[in-house]
Amino acid sequence: MSDASLPRAMRQPLSLKLASNAFLLVWLLLAAFPLVWILAMSFKSPVDAFSSSAWEVLTGPRTLSDGNGVSIVDIVLGIALAWLAIKAATKLLMPMTVAEGTLHRIFNWAVVALGFGTLFVIGFFFFLPLVAAPLEGLLGPLGQPILGITTEHYQAVWVENAFYENFRNSLIVTVGVVTVSLTVGTLAGYGLARSGSTLAFWILIIALVFRALPHSVLVAGYLPVFINSAEILSPILGENAPTLYGQPLAVIAVLVSINQPFTIWMLRSFFQNIPVDLDESARVDGCTHFQAFRWVIMPVMWPGVITTGLFSFLLAYNDFLVTSLLLDASNQTMVPAIAGYFNRETTTTDQVEAVAAAVSITAPLFLLVMIFQRQIVSGLTAGAVKG
Amino acid sequence: MKFKTFAMFVGPSVFLMLLFIAFPLVSVLLNSFQVTQPVFTTQEVETCSAGFLTQNCVTEVKTIPVLDENGDTVTTTEWVGFSSYANVLGGQRFVDAITSFDLGALLRIDFWRALRFTLTFTLITLPLVLGLGLAIAVVVNNATKAIKGPVIFVSLLPFIITPVIGGLSIRWLFYGDGIVTVWLEALFNTDLSIAANGWAIEFLMMFYRVWHVAPFAFVIFYAGLQTVNQDTLESAVIDGASRWERLRYVVIPHLMPLIVFITLIHLMDAYRAFEEVIAFSSESYRITLQYLTYDYLTPDDAGNRAISSASASAMLTMVGVVILLAAPLRRTWQEHRGR
Numbered sequence: 001m002s003d004a005s006l007p008r009a010m011r012q013p014l015s016l017k018l019a020s021n022a023f024l025l026v027w028l029l030l031a032a033f034p035l036v037w038i039l040a041m042s043f044k045s046p047v048d049a050f051s052s053s054a055w056e057v058l059t060g061p062r063t064l065s066d067g068n069g070v071s072i073v074d075i076v077l078g079i080a081l082a083w084l085a086i087k088a089a090t091k092l093l094m095p096m097t098v099a100e101g102t103l104h105r106i107f108n109w110a111v112v113a114l115g116f117g118t119l120f121v122i123g124f125f126f127f128l129p130l131v132a133a134p135l136e137g138l139l140g141p142l143g144q145p146i147l148g149i150t151t152e153h154y155q156a157v158w159v160e161n162a163f164y165e166n167f168r169n170s171l172i173v174t175v176g177v178v179t180v181s182l183t184v185g186t187l188a189g190y191g192l193a194r195s196g197s198t199l200a201f202w203i204l205i206i207a208l209v210f211r212a213l214p215h216s217v218l219v220a221g222y223l224p225v226f227i228n229s230a231e232i233l234s235p236i237l238g239e240n241a242p243t244l245y246g247q248p249l250a251v252i253a254v255l256v257s258i259n260q261p262f263t264i265w266m267l268r269s270f271f272q273n274i275p276v277d278l279d280e281s282a283r284v285d286g287c288t289h290f291q292a293f294r295w296v297i298m299p300v301m302w303p304g305v306i307t308t309g310l311f312s313f314l315l316a317y318n319d320f321l322v323t324s325l326l327l328d329a330s331n332q333t334m335v336p337a338i339a340g341y342f343n344r345e346t347t348t349t350d351q352v353e354a355v356a357a358a359v360s361i362t363a364p365l366f367l368l369v370m371i372f373q374r375q376i377v378s379g380l381t382a383g384a385v386k387g
Numbered sequence: 388m389k390f391k392t393f394a395m396f397v398g399p400s401v402f403l404m405l406l407f408i409a410f411p412l413v414s415v416l417l418n419s420f421q422v423t424q425p426v427f428t429t430q431e432v433e434t435c436s437a438g439f440l441t442q443n444c445v446t447e448v449k450t451i452p453v454l455d456e457n458g459d460t461v462t463t464t465e466w467v468g469f470s471s472y473a474n475v476l477g478g479q480r481f482v483d484a485i486t487s488f489d490l491g492a493l494l495r496i497d498f499w500r501a502l503r504f505t506l507t508f509t510l511i512t513l514p515l516v517l518g519l520g521l522a523i524a525v526v527v528n529n530a531t532k533a534i535k536g537p538v539i540f541v542s543l544l545p546f547i548i549t550p551v552i553g554g555l556s557i558r559w560l561f562y563g564d565g566i567v568t569v570w571l572e573a574l575f576n577t578d579l580s581i582a583a584n585g586w587a588i589e590f591l592m593m594f595y596r597v598w599h600v601a602p603f604a605f606v607i608f609y610a611g612l613q614t615v616n617q618d619t620l621e622s623a624v625i626d627g628a629s630r631w632e633r634l635r636y637v638v639i640p641h642l643m644p645l646i647v648f649i650t651l652i653h654l655m656d657a658y659r660a661f662e663e664v665i666a667f668s669s670e671s672y673r674i675t676l677q678y679l680t681y682d683y684l685t686p687d688d689a690g691n692r693a694i695s696s697a698s699a700s701a702m703l704t705m706v707g708v709v710i711l712l713a714a715p716l717r718r719t720w721q722e723h724r725g726r
Contacts, residue, residue: 012529016630020526027523028538030598031545034556037566041559052569184399191396200393201723203401205716210408212708214659216680217701221411223684224418224694257407260400289392318549321661321677325684335549339665355559358552369543373536376543380603381610 035362042356043149046348049355060148071145073135077128085120153349153356163337163357169248170317170333176252177316178309181259185312186305188260189267190293194276204268207261215258215321226250226326246328254322259315263308266379270304271297307379310372317365334361419471419698423464427451471699475679498700501679505707508593508675509657515597516653517646520604525634527605528612539606546602554595554666561591585672592663592673600656604649611645612638654711659704676704 012020037057041049045063048056056062070078157163192200225232226244233242244250274297282292317335324336332340338361341354369376427450435444477484477496484492493499527538545553560567562582572579581587615638623633639646661677664670670678683697 017529020529023522024526024530024538027519027526028541031602032541034553034560034598035544035548038556038559050564052564052566054566057566184403188397188400191393195393197390197393198723199390200397203397205719207404209708209712209716210404212655212659212712213408213412214661214677214680214701214704214708216659216661216677216684216697217415217704218408218411220418220680220684220694220697220701221413221415222407223692223697224423225411225414253403254407257403260404260408264400289396293396314547318551320549320551320665321681325681335551338555339551354555358555361549361552365547365549366544369540369547373540373543376547377539377606377610380606 038355038362039359041352042153042359043151044352045148045150045152046352048148049352050348060150063148063150064145066148066150070147070149071132074128074132074145075147077132077135078124081123081128085116085123088116153353154360156349157353157357157360161353163334163360166332166334166337169327169331170335172248173251173255173323173333174313174316176248177255177259178312180252181256181263181312182305182309184256185260185263185267185308186301187293188264190271190297192264193268193271194279204265207264211261211265218254218258219322219325222254222326245326246331248327248331251323251326254326255316255319258322259312262315263312266308266311267304270301270308273304274300303375303378306372307375310368310375311379313368314365415698415701418695419702420466420468421464422467422471422695423462467695471695472703475696475699475703497674497679498676498703501674501676504589504673505658505660505675508589508596508660509654512593512596512600512657513650513653515593516600516604517649519597519601520649521608521642523601523605524608524612525638527609539609542602542605544602545598546600546606548599550599550662551666553599554592554663557591557595557598558667561587582668588667588669588672592660592667592669595663595666596657596660600653604653607645607649608642611642615641651715655708658707658711676700676707680704 040058043063044057044060045066047062048060051057051062192204223245229244230242278300279287279289279292279296282296283289287295319333320335320339323333324339327333327336334357338354338357341350341357429448429450431446432449433444433446435442437443475498477493477498480492480496481499483489484496494503523542527535527542530538548556559565562568565581568579568581579587581591619637620633623637628636659677660675661681664674664678670682674682680697680700683693683700686692
C-alpha cells in the first residue's frame with residue numbers, strides 16, 4: 001500500500017482505509033436518508049407514504065393501482081431530459097451570464113435561471129407526456145406503469161391551500177432582510193475593520209453578546225410595543241400611525257437587527273483580508289473615505305458580501321420563532337405555515353401534504369448549496385480560522 | 388479614521404442594534420416587574436324571566452371589564468415587583484418542593500423542567516458534535532480527492548436545512564409507524580411507541596441536534612486540518628508516534644482554538660434550542676427555556692398573552708447567557724487591555 005506520491009503521514013493500511021470509508025458511508029447515509037425519505041414520501045398516496053414496508057414507500061403499489069404511475073419509458077425519457085437540461089445549463093447558459101460588473105452578472109443570472117426554469121417545467125410536464133404516450137403504446141410491456149408516483153399532494157398544497165401566498169411572504173421577508181442587512185452591514189463591517197479604536201472594540205464585543213441572546217427574549221420586548229404601536233406612535237404620526245404587529249416590514253427590520261451582530265462580525269473579517277494599502281493609496285490620490293470605499297473597495301468586496309448574504313438569507317428563510325409570533329395568519333411565511341399543517345393533522349392525507357410542503361421549502365435550499373457550496377464553506381471558516 | 392467618518396459608517400448598524408436589541412431588552416426588564424390587566428368593576432345585574440302572575444327576578448353581582456368611550460377595555464399597569472418571577476419559578480409549589488427535597492415535584496414546574504432539559508441537552512450534545520465533526524473531518528481529509536466535493540455537499544445538507552423541517556424529517560421516520568420504528572420493532576421484537584415516551588423524544592431531539600450541527604463542526608475542523616504542519620507530522624512518524632498519538636499530540640493541539648470556537652458557538656445555540664420542541668411536538672414531555680418564553684407569548688384561548696410572565700422567564704433565561712459568556716468575555720477584555 002505504499003503509494004510513493006503520498007507523504008508518509010497520510011499513508012494508511014488497508015484495514016484502516018476500509019474502516020474509514022465505511023464510517024464515511026454511514027455518515028453520508030445518516031445525513032441524506034431523512035431528506036431522501038421525505039422526498040420519496042411526498043410523491044406517494046397516503047397509504048404508501050406511511051406504509052410500514054420500506055419497499056412499498058419506494059415503489060408505491062397503492063399509488064400505482066390508483067392509476068398514478070410511470071413506466072420504464074417515462075423514467076428513461078425523464079432522465080434523458082434532465083441530463084440534457086443539466087448539459088444545456090452548464091454548456092450553453094453559463095457563457096450567456098458573463099457580463100461586466102457583479103450586479104449585471106447577478107441580474108443576468110436571475111433572468112437566465114428564470115427562463116431556464118420555465119422552459120424546463122414546460123418540457124417536463126407538457127412536452128414529455130405528449131411524446132411518451134405514443135411511445136408507450138408502441139413498446140408494449142416497457143410502456144406498462146411500474147412505479148407509483150403522484151404529484152397530487154403538491155397540487156393540493158400549492159394550489160388548493162394557497163401555499164404560494166406563504167411563498168410570496170417568505171420571498172418578501174428574505175429579499176428585504178438580505179438587501180437591508182447587507183447594505184447596513186457592509187458599511188459597518190468596513191468601518192470596524194479599518195478602525196482600531198477602543199470604541200470599535202466595544203461595539204464588536206457588545207455585538208457578540210447580542211448574538212448569544214435567545215430570540216424569544218427580544219420578541220418578548222417587541223410584542224407589547226408592536227401590538228399597541230398605533231397608540232404609542234399617534235402623538236408623533238397622528239392618524240396614520242401604523243400597527244406594526246403583522247407587518248412584513250416590521251419583521252424585516254427585526255430580523256435585520258437580530259442578524260446585524262453576525263453580519264458585521266463576518267463582513268469585518270472579510271474586509272480585514274483586503275489589504276489596507278488599497279484604500280490608503282486611493283486616499284493618497286485624494287479620495288475621501290467614502291470615495292475610497294465606493295471606487296476601490298466595492299469592486300473587490302463581492303465574494304465576502306455574497307457569502308454573508310447567503311447566511312442572512314438562511315436566517316430569514318429558516319426563521320420560525322420571530323415570524324410566527326410577529327406575523328398574523330394572513331401574512332404568514334412558509335415555515336410557520338407548515339407548523340399549522342401538522343398541528344391539525346387529522347388524516348394521513350394532511351400529513352403527506354405536510355411532507356410535500358416540507359419538501360417544497362427544502363428544494364430552494366438544496367439548489368442554494370449546489371450553486372454556492374464554496375461560498376458557504378468559506379463563510380463558515382472565515383469566522384473560525386482567523387479567530 | 389476620524390471619529391466622524393467612523394460614526395457615519397457604523398451609525399446605521401449601531402442604531403438598528405440599539406433600537407431593536409438594546410431597547411427591547413430594557414423594555415423586557417421593565418415589563419417583568421409590571422402586570423397589565425383590564426380593569427374590572429362589579430355591578431348588580433337584575434335578570435328577569437317571565438313567570439305566572441309575577442316575574443321571576445334574580446339579582447346577581449357580576450364582574451365586567453370597564454370600557455372607555457371607544458368601547459375598548461381600560462387597562463391598568465401595576466408595579467408588582469418580583470411576583471412575576473415568583474410565578475415563573477413556581478411560587479408555593481417551588482417552596483414545597485424544596486423543603487421536602489422532592490426533585491420530581493420540582494421538575495413538574497415548567498421553568499425547572501425547561502432548565503433541566505436545556506442543560507442536559509446542551510451538555511450531552513456538545514461532546515457528540517465535537518467528536519462526530521472531528522471524525523468526519525479526519526476521514527474526509529484522508530479520502531480520495533475526487534469524492535471530497537460530493538461528500539461536503541451531502542454533509543452540508545443537514546446543516547443548511549430549515550431546523551423545523553430537519554426535525555420533522557426525523558420525526559416522520561420515528562413517530563407512529565415510522566419506518567425506522569418498524570425496523571427497530573422487528574429487530575428487538577417489541578412494540579415501540581416513540582411519540583408517547585419522554586426519554587425517547589429527548590433522545591430524538593438530541594440526535595437531531597447532533598445531526599444538524601456536526602456538519603458545521605466538520606467544515607471548520609476540515610479547514611483546520613489543511614493547515615496542520617506536515618513536517619511536524621512527518622517527524623512524529625519518524626519518532627515512531629502511532630496514528631492515535633499523532634492525532635492526540637499533534638493534530639488536536641493544533642485544532643484547539645477551533646475546538647474552543649465551536650464549543651462557544653454550540654453552547655450559545657443549544658442553550659437557546661427551540662425548533663426541536665416544535666418539530667417533535669414535545670411540549671407535554673420536554674420543553675426548553677426559549678420555548679417557555681414563546682409559550683407565554685402565544686395567545687391563550689381567550690386571546691391574552693402573558694407578557695409579564697414571558698418577560699420574567701426571558702430575564703431568567705438571560706442569566707444563563709451571562710454566565711455562559713462571562714469567562715470568554717473576561718479573557719477578551721484582558722487581552723485587549725494587555726495590548
